[in-house]
Amino acid sequence: MKVRDIPQIEQMNTWEKILFLEDLWDSIISDESNIPxxxxxxxxxxxxxxxxxxxxxxxxxxxxxxxxxxxxx
Known part of the structure; x- marks a missing residue:
């Protein structure tokens, strides 16, 4: 999946993208057992x-x- 596949992300300003990225990262590391x-x-x-x-x-x-x-x- 690419950023261009999610139009809402392209519409975000830089600060919103950073906040989104933080949330995304938090969701990834919340369950480290799923990280191969x-x-x-x-x-x-x-x-x-x-x-x-x-x-x-x-x-x-x-x-x-x-x-x-x-x-x-």
Whole structure:
């Protein structure tokens, strides 16, 4: 479905569209169990969790990460 398929949306001003989008998003996330998770995403998350659990001290704080990012600039 496209926006052009719903003439009422095209008639809305920007602010009304934003409010509509917020309502639409709220309706989507109100039942997260209906949001499918792709198998490859599950596998990637499991791999990252396993990597962390096998070496939990090998992580950066937000401050350390910010420093590394700033050093690359």
């Amino acid at each position: 998770v792709i198998q490859s995403h599950k596998e990637e998350l499991d791999a990252r969790l396993n990597k962390y659990e096998s070496n939990p001290e090998n992580v950066l704080t937000m401050e350390e990460l910010q420093q590394k990012i700033n050093q690359r600039k």
